[in-house]
Amino acid sequence: MIDNLKFNDQGLILAIAQDYRDATILMMGWMNSESIQKTLDTDEAHYWSRSRSHLWHKGATDRHIQKVKELFYDCDGDTILLKIEQIGDIAYHTGATSCFLMLWKFLLLNPNLDCIDLSNILTGDSYTGSIPILQKSRD
Structure with missing residues (x-):
């Protein structure tokens, strides 16, 4: 191979x-x-x-x-x-589950934004925390 x-x-x-x-x-x-x-x-x-x-x-x-x-x-x-x-649920050196936490052009929130740091907004109490596709990033 x-x-x-x-x-x-x-x-x-x-x-x-x-x-x-x-x-x-x-x-x-x-x-x-x-x-x-x-x-x-x-x-x-x-x-x-x-x-x-x-x-x-x-x-x-x-x-x-x-x-x-x-x-x-x-x-x-x-x-x-x-x-x-x-194993251990941490793949990224910062302690996050994933290193892909920046979402480019997240149009559901604001079409004028270029990039959003998901690590700051993925909470269960927020709108973004309730979006099913984003919940996987949190779990």
Whole structure:
């Protein structure tokens, strides 16, 4: 499988982690051939940290492990999709369930807004907290 992938000039490929149960996109990271092989060998997600220039096992220090259920690559071979079970319910380094908390052009609230930070408005008592599609981001 690794031979079918197209890595960038730094030897990396984009990797998307998606909840295998409800298809929520949890995070985006980078992988190299070593992290892909470790992921395949252990069934737990391993990524390449560009800022620290080393391999990291997701959850090794905080126990928020990503158990890999399925692994796909796209038709171009330049993106990997990991369907995962997120153990510990935190996928993002800020402590959030997902790193995708900024909603671009959220027209239901205000057509003049360019970007909304969902981490500040997703509460059960707010209008946005009652929108079913946004409730998944909170749960």
